[in-house]
Amino acid sequence: MTTPLHEAHPSSPGRRLPDTQQGMRRRNLARVMHTVNAEGPLSRAAVASRIGLTRAAVSTLVDELIRSGLLEELGPERPGRVGRPGSSLAVSGRGPAGIGAEIGVDHLAVCAVDLRGTVRARVVRHGTNRGRPPQPVLAELTALVAQVVAEAEREGLWPAGLAVAVPGLVARDTRTVVRAPNLDWHEVDLGALLPADLPPTVDNEANFGSLAELWLGDDTPLDFLHVSAEIGIGGAVVVDGRLLRGTRGFAGELGHVPVHPEGPECACGGRGCLEQYAGEEAVLRAAGLTPGENRVEVLAERAAQGDKEVHRALRDAGTALGIALTGAVNLLDPQAVVLGGALAALAPWLLPSLELELARRSAGRACVVSVSRLGPEGPLLGAAHSVVRAVLDDPAAVAGRT
Amino acid sequence: MTTPLHEAHPSSPGRRLPDTQQGMRRRNLARVMHTVNAEGPLSRAAVASRIGLTRAAVSTLVDELIRSGLLEELGPERPGRVGRPGSSLAVSGRGPAGIGAEIGVDHLAVCAVDLRGTVRARVVRHGTNRGRPPQPVLAELTALVAQVVAEAEREGLWPAGLAVAVPGLVARDTRTVVRAPNLDWHEVDLGALLPADLPPTVDNEANFGSLAELWLGDDTPLDFLHVSAEIGIGGAVVVDGRLLRGTRGFAGELGHVPVHPEGPECACGGRGCLEQYAGEEAVLRAAGLTPGENRVEVLAERAAQGDKEVHRALRDAGTALGIALTGAVNLLDPQAVVLGGALAALAPWLLPSLELELARRSAGRACVVSVSRLGPEGPLLGAAHSVVRAVLDDPAAVAGRT
DNA sequence: CTATTTCGTCATGGCGCTTAACAAATTAGT
DNA sequence: ACTAATTTGTTAAGCGCCATGACGAAATAG
Known part of the structure; x- marks a missing residue:
C-alpha cells in the first residue's frame, strides 16, 4: 500500500462504466x-x-x-x-477515423487521423474569419469536413466523430462558444450549426493544443502547463494526464493573470494583466509595429533578422510571462512548462528572460521550460486525436457501427 | 454519451485495483x-x-x-x-478508527475518528515546538498517539492508520518533511520516527485542511481552492474531488506568488511575494505589533475591539490576497475559494477588500469566496478522516484484520 | 534429431452478478 | 376484518468473464 490517493465518491463522475x-x-x-x-x-x-x-x-x-x-x-x-x-x-489502419477541425482567425483546417495516429486526409482554406458571422463560416467548414470525410472513406476509413478547435472560451458542454473575441462571436451553439450525422465536440484551441502535446509530444510529462498564444494568451493545465477544465470550462486562462497590479487597464476590467505585456497586440506595439496590419509571423521574421526593437519587445514579454508563470508554477508544481502555438516560433527570444525570471523567483524550485515540436499544428492534431482517444478509451462503443 | 473526459492510459496510475x-x-x-x-x-x-x-x-x-x-x-x-x-x-461505530495527529508550531494534537466520522478520543498538548529538534517532538507525539489509541480501544475501536499534519512542505512519498521553516526542520523522515505498528502518512496541514473542507464542510464543491494561513500562507487545490499534489508534492503554495513584482525582497529569492503582504509577520508589522511576541489570535482580538491600525493592515492583506487569487482563479476556474485556518477568524476584515479586488479584476467571472466552518480544526480532522476514507475506499484491505 | 521454450487455443472451473420466484411485512381498498 | 397491492430480503438457477491447466504448433539450442 503506497500513498492513499483519495478520490471522490466512486459513484460520482469519474467512473464512467458500471462495475459489472x-x-x-x-x-x-x-x-x-x-x-x-x-x-x-x-x-x-x-x-x-x-x-x-x-x-x-x-x-x-x-x-x-x-x-x-x-x-x-x-x-x-x-x-x-x-x-x-x-x-x-x-x-487497424482501416477502421474508424477521428475528424479534427480548426477555426482560426486567418484560416479553416480539417483533417482525418486513423487509429494509428497517421494523418490520412487534410484540407486548409486560408482567408480571414475576423468579424464574419458564424453561419457562413460553419457552412464553409461543413463543406471542408465533407471533403475530408469523402477522402478518408476512399481509403477505407469511416468517421467516428468530429472535434472542433476554436480560438475562444467554450462552455463545459463542449458545444457552445461563450466568447471568441477575435472572431467577435458570443454565445454561439456550434453543435447546432455543424453536420448532424457526426457527434461534434467543441473546445478551446489551447486545450486541444495541450492534448496534442500530451499525446504526441516526445517525452511530455503527465503534469504540465501548456502556454500558447495566437492573439490572446491561452493556457491549459494537464494534471496526471488529464486536462483540467474548471467549473465553467475556463481553466488555463493565463492572459488575465495580474502581472503588475497597478499597470495599464485591460479590457477585462483588471489592470496590468499578462496580455498587456505579452499579448500579440502589446508586443507588436512595443516593437514599433502596427497591430492589425502585422501578425506574429512578422515578429519572428524580424527577430530572425536581428531587429533590436523586436528583440527588446520579446525580452520584455518573456519577463512578464516569467512573472505570471512563477505564480502558476507555485500553485501547480508541474513537471514542465511547454511553450506552444505561436510562442514556439518566438521561443528563442522569449526563453532567456522568461527562464531567468522564473529561476530567480523560485530559488531552485523552478521547473523545466520546453518548446513544443508541434507548434501551430497542435490544436488541429489534438482535436482529431481526441476522437481517436475516445475510441481507444471505449472500443465497445464504436464496435457496433461498421 | 456526454463530454469525453480523456484520461491517461488506463493501466497507468489512477486505476488501483486490477480489472478482474x-x-x-x-x-x-x-x-x-x-x-x-x-x-x-x-x-x-x-x-x-x-x-x-x-x-x-x-x-x-x-x-x-x-x-x-x-x-x-x-x-x-x-x-x-x-x-x-x-x-x-x-x-459501524465499533470497527476501525482513523488516528489523526497535528504538529503545530504551538501545540501537538491527536484524535481518533470512527467510520461514522465521530471524534471518539482527543488529546491536545500546548507548548511551542519552534526550534525543537524532531526526535523529542515525535517522542512526545508518539506518547499522545498511544494515549488516544488506548482510549479508542476501550470504546471497541481499533486503529486503522495514522495520518500526521505538519506545517511545512512534504515530499510526495508522504513521509519526508522537506522543509518546515517555523519548526526549523529540514529533510526529516517522519516515517522512521513514528510508531512502526501503525502505517503512517505525513502531509502538509493545508492539504489535510482542504480535505477536511471537502469531506466535512457543508456544501463544499468538488472544485475549490483552499487558502489557509498559520505562519506562512498555505493553499491547496482540489479538482474534481481530488487533491492536486503536484510533481514534488508542493502544489498549492500560494505564499510565493508574485503580487508586486518589484516589491520587497523575500526569503525565497523573489520579490513582492504574497507573503510579504499577507503573511503573519508582515501583517503584524503593518499593524504596529511586534512579530514573535504576538500571533494571529492577537490580530483577531484587536480587530474585534475596533483597532484602526489592525483594520488597515488586514484590509491591505485582503487586497494582496485578492490579487494573488485573481491569478489562481483565472488559471483554475474553481467553483469556490475557501478561507480556512487562521484566515477564517480574520475573514470579517479581510473579505471586503479581497472580494472587491477579485471582482474588479475578473469582470463577472469571479467565483464565490466562502469561509471555512472548521477553521483551525481542519488539519487535524482532515488527517483523521483521510484514514477513514482510505478504509471506505477499499474495505477489503482492512477486512482481514480484526 | 531431440529437448526446450514460447505462443495461441481449448476445455474446465470458479467467481460474481443477473434473473426469476418466493415468503415476509407493510399499506390501501372494500 | 379481509383481500389486493407493494416493497423487502433471500434463494436457486443461469450466464458472462477470467483463471487454470493441458495441448499442439513453431521456433531455438545442443
Whole structure:
C-alpha cells in the first residue's frame, strides 16, 4: 500500500462504466487497445503480460477487437528469441477515423487521423474569419469536413466523430462558444450549426493544443502547463494526464493573470494583466509595429533578422510571462512548462528572460521550460486525436457501427 | 454519451485495483460503504438502486461487510411507505478508527475518528515546538498517539492508520518533511520516527485542511481552492474531488506568488511575494505589533475591539490576497475559494477588500469566496478522516484484520 | 534429431452478478 | 376484518468473464 490517493465518491463522475462484468469487459477491451496502440505491434502473449490478464483472456478480447475492425493481425513476428513466434497485432489502419477541425482567425483546417495516429486526409482554406458571422463560416467548414470525410472513406476509413478547435472560451458542454473575441462571436451553439450525422465536440484551441502535446509530444510529462498564444494568451493545465477544465470550462486562462497590479487597464476590467505585456497586440506595439496590419509571423521574421526593437519587445514579454508563470508554477508544481502555438516560433527570444525570471523567483524550485515540436499544428492534431482517444478509451462503443 | 473526459492510459496510475472479478468485488464493496456512509442509514434495496446493482448482489456485499465489522444492521426501518420496510444499515461505530495527529508550531494534537466520522478520543498538548529538534517532538507525539489509541480501544475501536499534519512542505512519498521553516526542520523522515505498528502518512496541514473542507464542510464543491494561513500562507487545490499534489508534492503554495513584482525582497529569492503582504509577520508589522511576541489570535482580538491600525493592515492583506487569487482563479476556474485556518477568524476584515479586488479584476467571472466552518480544526480532522476514507475506499484491505 | 521454450487455443472451473420466484411485512381498498 | 397491492430480503438457477491447466504448433539450442 503506497500513498492513499483519495478520490471522490466512486459513484460520482469519474467512473464512467458500471462495475459489472460487462463494464469490466469494456475496460479490458480498452486496455488492450491502449497497450497495442502505445507499444507498437505486439503479440497476444505480450499484451497479456503487460495488462496482467492471461493469454486465454487476451485471446478472446483480441478476437472481438479484430472482428470489430479495430485491430489487425499483421502475421508472424520475425523470430529472434527461443520459442514459437507470436502473431503481431496492430491497431487497424482501416477502421474508424477521428475528424479534427480548426477555426482560426486567418484560416479553416480539417483533417482525418486513423487509429494509428497517421494523418490520412487534410484540407486548409486560408482567408480571414475576423468579424464574419458564424453561419457562413460553419457552412464553409461543413463543406471542408465533407471533403475530408469523402477522402478518408476512399481509403477505407469511416468517421467516428468530429472535434472542433476554436480560438475562444467554450462552455463545459463542449458545444457552445461563450466568447471568441477575435472572431467577435458570443454565445454561439456550434453543435447546432455543424453536420448532424457526426457527434461534434467543441473546445478551446489551447486545450486541444495541450492534448496534442500530451499525446504526441516526445517525452511530455503527465503534469504540465501548456502556454500558447495566437492573439490572446491561452493556457491549459494537464494534471496526471488529464486536462483540467474548471467549473465553467475556463481553466488555463493565463492572459488575465495580474502581472503588475497597478499597470495599464485591460479590457477585462483588471489592470496590468499578462496580455498587456505579452499579448500579440502589446508586443507588436512595443516593437514599433502596427497591430492589425502585422501578425506574429512578422515578429519572428524580424527577430530572425536581428531587429533590436523586436528583440527588446520579446525580452520584455518573456519577463512578464516569467512573472505570471512563477505564480502558476507555485500553485501547480508541474513537471514542465511547454511553450506552444505561436510562442514556439518566438521561443528563442522569449526563453532567456522568461527562464531567468522564473529561476530567480523560485530559488531552485523552478521547473523545466520546453518548446513544443508541434507548434501551430497542435490544436488541429489534438482535436482529431481526441476522437481517436475516445475510441481507444471505449472500443465497445464504436464496435457496433461498421 | 456526454463530454469525453480523456484520461491517461488506463493501466497507468489512477486505476488501483486490477480489472478482474476480485477487483470488481472490491470496488463494489467500496461503493456500498461510500453510499451508506454518505446517505445515512439505508436499506439494502436503497443501496442497490443507488449503485445500480441488484438487491441480491448488494445482499451478499452487505453480508460480507457486516461479517467484517464495517457495517451494522440497525433493525427495521420505521414504516411510512407501502411495502415491507427495509432493514437499516449504517457504518459501524465499533470497527476501525482513523488516528489523526497535528504538529503545530504551538501545540501537538491527536484524535481518533470512527467510520461514522465521530471524534471518539482527543488529546491536545500546548507548548511551542519552534526550534525543537524532531526526535523529542515525535517522542512526545508518539506518547499522545498511544494515549488516544488506548482510549479508542476501550470504546471497541481499533486503529486503522495514522495520518500526521505538519506545517511545512512534504515530499510526495508522504513521509519526508522537506522543509518546515517555523519548526526549523529540514529533510526529516517522519516515517522512521513514528510508531512502526501503525502505517503512517505525513502531509502538509493545508492539504489535510482542504480535505477536511471537502469531506466535512457543508456544501463544499468538488472544485475549490483552499487558502489557509498559520505562519506562512498555505493553499491547496482540489479538482474534481481530488487533491492536486503536484510533481514534488508542493502544489498549492500560494505564499510565493508574485503580487508586486518589484516589491520587497523575500526569503525565497523573489520579490513582492504574497507573503510579504499577507503573511503573519508582515501583517503584524503593518499593524504596529511586534512579530514573535504576538500571533494571529492577537490580530483577531484587536480587530474585534475596533483597532484602526489592525483594520488597515488586514484590509491591505485582503487586497494582496485578492490579487494573488485573481491569478489562481483565472488559471483554475474553481467553483469556490475557501478561507480556512487562521484566515477564517480574520475573514470579517479581510473579505471586503479581497472580494472587491477579485471582482474588479475578473469582470463577472469571479467565483464565490466562502469561509471555512472548521477553521483551525481542519488539519487535524482532515488527517483523521483521510484514514477513514482510505478504509471506505477499499474495505477489503482492512477486512482481514480484526 | 531431440529437448526446450514460447505462443495461441481449448476445455474446465470458479467467481460474481443477473434473473426469476418466493415468503415476509407493510399499506390501501372494500 | 379481509383481500389486493407493494416493497423487502433471500434463494436457486443461469450466464458472462477470467483463471487454470493441458495441448499442439513453431521456433531455438545442443
